[in-house]
Amino acid sequence: MPTFELYSKDPEEPVWQVPATGAARFNWEYDDGRDRLLALYQKGKDKQWDGQKRIDWELEVDPYDPLGTPDEAMSLYGTRHWAKLTERDKGELRRHYASWQFSQFLHGEQGAMICAARIVESVPDLDAKFYSATQTMDEARHAEIYGRFLHEKIGLLYPINDNLQALLGDTLRDSRWDMPYLGMQVLIEGLALAAFGMIRDTTDKPLPKQILAYVMQDEARHVAFGRMALRDYYKQLTDAELREREEFVIEGCYLMRDRLRGVEVLENFGIPKAEAEACSEQSEFLALFRKLLFSRIVPCVKDIGLWGKRLQQAYVDMGVLEMGDSDLDLLMSEDEEIAEKLDAERFAVEERERVAEVRGAIEAGQRIDG
Ligand SMILES: [Fe+2]
Numbered sequence: 001m002p003t004f005e006l007y008s009k010d011p012e013e014p015v016w017q018v019p020a021t022g023a024a025r026f027n028w029e030y031d032d033g034r035d036r037l038l039a040l041y042q043k044g045k046d047k048q049w050d051g052q053k054r055i056d057w058e059l060e061v062d063p064y065d066p067l068g069t070p071d072e073a074m075s076l077y078g079t080r081h082w083a084k085l086t087e088r089d090k091g092e093l094r095r096h097y098a099s100w101q102f103s104q105f106l107h108g109e110q111g112a113m114i115c116a117a118r119i120v121e122s123v124p125d126l127d128a129k130f131y132s133a134t135q136t137m138d139e140a141r142h143a144e145i146y147g148r149f150l151h152e153k154i155g156l157l158y159p160i161n162d163n164l165q166a167l168l169g170d171t172l173r174d175s176r177w178d179m180p181y182l183g184m185q186v187l188i189e190g191l192a193l194a195a196f197g198m199i200r201d202t203t204d205k206p207l208p209k210q211i212l213a214y215v216m217q218d219e220a221r222h223v224a225f226g227r228m229a230l231r232d233y234y235k236q237l238t239d240a241e242l243r244e245r246e247e248f249v250i251e252g253c254y255l256m257r258d259r260l261r262g263v264e265v266l267e268n269f270g271i272p273k274a275e276a277e278a279c280s281e282q283s284e285f286l287a288l289f290r291k292l293l294f295s296r297i298v299p300c301v302k303d304i305g306l307w308g309k310r311l312q313q314a315y316v317d318m319g320v321l322e323m324g325d326s327d328l329d330l331l332m333s334e335d336e337e338i339a340e341k342l343d344a345e346r347f348a349v350e351e352r353e354r355v356a357e358v359r360g361a362i363e364a365g366q367r368i369d370g
């Protein structure tokens, strides 16, 4: 079914055009790659998978509770509006929230694909171009999977959030080649990864769990790529150039924290914008969620060498400074292990079912013989 028939609100323009600036760069040195980056490129090629096959699309999803979201996690919980909701309304609200969230994931994945392609075009080093080409393919697969989930299992999509769109636009309009890395790989992907992880680790629904675990297995490589490339490059920049990047990060972090809250959903339910904002501000669960959203960004910016006073102060203000000490390598190897473990468990179940089937067939055969 055309997506335009499933949007909660008409996105108006069917195509969004962002005028590109900056150079496309060719590199004639083909034998000069950094070992770690080339190893990551090899891994990117080895670990390709097909969402049509690896994900069990037969699994049913209740569109009115796609993620098994507890009441306390809803921003209206505990407000005067909550008491007025019927069970049916609550189901509808859950459907809209899941749709809003996964729609942002979907649009973000398309953005990631376009930024990765942009990096292929503009980054000067060939090893980074090679790697980013595999990432472009990863992101295409992710967008395909989230799109299928929304179309087939939820039947409702939301347009891109205005502020996410603004950040994507700023990232793409900038002519400096490191900005798609910083805006996309570090900020948007960092936020997305944290959000994916929170849902992956809390949902009791098998289909979204599979999707998130497998997507995160790829995202672990993407973050590693951004870190490697930017760590090398930022060592060569002047203080003034680094401060410019830090300002971009500070602004982007505030914007995403304060403006990416699903207020659109509540507005859709007839709650005025200011009140909808107040509801999500007061929700204890959402306050924790917002804080945890930074668990991947803060250690990453510290690692790439953006750790000036103003940035640290902003993180103190957001209450997330101490997250700078978390171990990104450990988080990422866990992301890979979780996906592999899930595969192993699913494989073991399938194997048991197959053995039981064979045994049943043998027994049936013996009964006929006897
Ligand atoms: Fe992705």
Ligand SMILES: [Fe+2]
Pocket (backbone or CB within 6 Å): 112, 139, 189, 218, 219, 222
């Ligand atoms: Fe990614």
